[in-house]
Amino acid sequence: MSLRPTRVHHPYAMLAPTLAVLGVFFLLPLGLALHQSFYSWDLLTPPEPVGFANYRALWASGELLETAWRTLVYSVMVVVSSTSLGLALALLLDREGRFFAFVRGAVFSAYVVSWVAVALLWLWLLDPQAGLVARIVAALRLPSIDWLGDPRFVLATLAGVTVWKITGYAMVIFLAGLQDVPRAVLEAAALDGAGAWQRFRRITWPLLRPTAAFVGTTSLILSFQSFDIVRVMTQGGPVRASSIFVYAIYEQVFVNLRVGRASAITVVFFVLLVGLTALQLWAWRRGARGKVAT
């Protein structure tokens, strides 16, 4: 049976549904955002062309760089912590027995709870006066911290809550990856005198690298898309210290009535994400080539 198309337009017809979806829900909005970024518009009155004024205003106010920096810091905290914690939990809990099954289920359960519920739960836990965390800190006679009210801690606190929610997902993916690590090879290495750390470093980790790349990528995307948790827990505050990209876009268009500036942030956000993805792909391919070469 030949795989050659009988008509020249058949491949395009097959691709058309995907292209249509991409076009309507991705390329068209992106093009519109780019177009609107050159206008001053509030949705209600006619848009006025302003050239690069939106970009200049965002740059001059420092909002663009500050938002990008905050988002990057938040993402790094989320990606590094959730990936390493997920891996550690997977290694610890990759055992048979009801107890381990229960703990695995408990850790993963946070992932299936809605973001809003998680945010409300942690708002209550972190209340600086009546929250459980504050009471424990007071009982231990440690200095009290206003986790969500102090600009120095708020981003790390939000990252911590995000990590708490998504680590179960990372753990499950790593557990799946661990099933592909041949037990016979690990047993042989143990018989040859390799310790736990050596077995992990020489056998488990190299085989888990694609899984780690997947977990890292999905965590990165998720952290860049964070909105609900910011909206519910801090509304970007205090002092804009937790205003990350998606929230900043929301704030410009719906609070400040500036569709043009929101579009400009969207365009920059897109360029930044493309750059980061390219960097990640480059690093991954480079790592893969290095692995083949060795």
Place this chain on the structure above:
Amino acid sequence: MSAERATSRRAFALGLVGLFASACQRPPRARGEVAFWFSYGGNNRKVLLDLVERFHREQSAVRVVPTFQGDYFEGLVKLRTGLFVGAVPTITHVVGEVVPYLARAGVLEDLDGVGDDVIADLEPALSQRGTFDGGEREPLVALPFNRSTPIAFFNGAIFRELGLAAPTTWLELREVARRGRRDGAATRWGFECPIDWWFWTALVGQAGGVLVRDGRITLGGEAGVRAVELWQSMVHDDRTMRPPPGRDFNAWEAANGDFLAGRAAMIWTSTAFVKYLEDNASFPVGAAPLPGDVARAVPTGGTFFVMPRGLPDEERRAGLVFLRWMMQPRQASEWARRTGYMPVSRAGRADLETSGFFDAHPNFRVAMDQLSVAARWPWSEELFRVQREAVQPRLEAAVAQRRDARVVLDEALRVAEGP
């Protein structure tokens, strides 16, 4: 055959376009149906829904369908989006500061049709014409609904124990807050007030400033600076004031929560919470006017009923029937009595006076008495943007990080004057 196929393809494509277009249009409303978007939770929501229910019992020609749309600002987001896509309610209510902007954008319907008798009976300081400097020259596009002023609430038990009285000057405010603070396992703050544009505006007026002078935005000049510095001193020097966390309604809720839990001896919030705080406090709740500095002044707040322009005639008329009913003295006084907002009808206010309600519930009277020093908002389409973009986000930075008040307000002024 191929012609038939082409025709059926074309019909299919047209059908898809038609389906898409109809999905984007506003769903048709039943005859006499009024879609009412509102922004209340808790007790205020219950009172509003009770009123709607009574409206239905008293007549059958108009049916109001109330839909909760989040807090004021979330509701406003949905209104603007609805206006853009053409899916609007018959009636909604919006904060006063945004009325001039929506009016200039040409998206609000004239409401004169509600009736001259209703308009004549409106409490002057709470109506569009009395609330806005210049509002009397504009077409009537907003009818007062839940109108308020900021007032001070104090914990009667703490004040009695410490022999305190409600402060009447800024100096007394600092002293009362100092004496109200108590250290211990859990700090009790002497004073709590959301770092919010509304309360800052009150302080600006008390310091003798106005936001707009001769048509030019000033943000109060030196009075604006002094207002920020008062908060800075109380938070950082006196350490008697807690700025509640969160923005907008979240901060207001946090202040109420701390007050009810006994963690704040005194708070500033809206008169809208009189009933809520009285019902939920385990101690006697006192209310008092805000103190003054070189003057006594408060802004008015709350929301106005508005109707989007361009509704079908029948729907518009049905909406006016409901608005007219809501403006009647009986409804206005019931709304005020069961919430704490001010009655928007003069006859409704007189009813509360003559029936002895204010004598029996003096906390409900505080906001009404303060109306004599209420400052008018400028009728400026920039007012809302000045509030939300220029001032509000910078107040938080000024107080939390103790940034130089002059620098912060200069920055806010540049944003306010910018394109």
